[in-house]
Amino acid sequence: MAGRPLIGVSTYLETGARWGVWELEAALLPVGYPRLVQRAGGLATMLPPDAPEHAAAAVARLDGLVIAGGPDVEPARYGAEPDPRTGPPARARDAWELALIEAALAARLPLLGICRGMQLLNVALGGTLVQHLDGHAEVVGVFGTHPVKPVPGTLYAAAVPGEASVPSYHHQCVDRLGAGLVPSAYAADGTVEALELPTADGWVLGVQWHPEMGEDLRVMRALVEAAS
Template identity: 45%
Template sequence: MSRPVIGITCYVEPARFTVWDMTTALLPYMYVEHVARAGGQPVIIPPAGDPAELTGRLDGLIIAGGGDIDPARYGSRMHEQTGYVRKFRDEAEFGLMRATLDSGLPFLGICRGLQVLNVALGGSLHQHLPDVVGHTDHSPAPGTFGRVPVRLSPTLAKIYQDDHLTPAHYHHQAVDRLADGLEVTARSEDGTIEAVELGGHPFALAVQWHPEADEDGPLFDALVSAAGRG
């Protein structure tokens, strides 16, 4: 049996490698490793052309972490802490999101991916979470994951085989107004929405934390399994 093809969105940023210093389509390799370990065939999708046309060739999709969404998409002005906005990536990933929702393609959103799902369905975001919760535990320092406990709903508890988790976090934004159709499936102790599920979709889960940063990857297993079922 062939491996399910799992598309993963990526960054486009300046990067330096060997003797080169140039704009690069890049993705932390942890995503690739987890999809391959789970039995999927990872394919990196850059924000070029019309990525939404690819959904018919994929068996599953991951919208990966990244910079902040342009707040104009949910009717807000730019907060002074909002950064790394890449409008070309927004355009590509919102197109992918719409095509995924229309087609029923199995979907996993990670960090930014949860925010894309919520905004695409009409929700909004807290642009700087410390203003809301009064601490920086969700993103303690540049390049440093925080470990924030979350309580899981039965849906995620079944995947993780536990109803509590202390995963790797690196986000300074989070859901404010929850979009219609989304169900909250995890919260942190400070009330932050940390995971959602889209009702009526065969498999559409999104988490605010970074499951790719941990050795075990049950969310990737669940996605690949759903993709394999067609």
């Protein structure tokens, strides 16, 4: 590898963030994301929400893209009415990240969606979501773990050939798959835990869990290698 590939990671946009004497609006990213990129051999850069028309220019400067976890995708994005248990919309982030995904797919840029990022990838390609799922976020604010099994012959299986225990925290999941997407890992209850877009010249993977909260580098390392 000639140099460490530059991996962009999308961020939150939150009000009321505090540091020192300040309480201001801030672009935030849990430190596990850049640390995971770095530990896997990449350089991490943050991509705060911006006007969607700037997404292609941002993607053109990257070697790989991560769409991070976060709030629920607005149900209107996939033609559904909001369930009472669905969180409030993050419309600026939805618009920005959908534009990033579309630009990355058009540019054949290696792309990894994490939790919300996997769900948004599915929505970007015309898929839908289950708005509430029991059993995958047992305690509020606490990551659980559960096993996932790869589908043989997939990108995910190439990176993680056997069953793995993964850090998980989500109450939504993929329902109807978006165009061209295929499942590449399942939980024991049948929930799609990873999906991907098989192409001859691309690397596109989404995982429902949070690799940034664990020690397993294999998924991020696969992205970094594809971006190199």
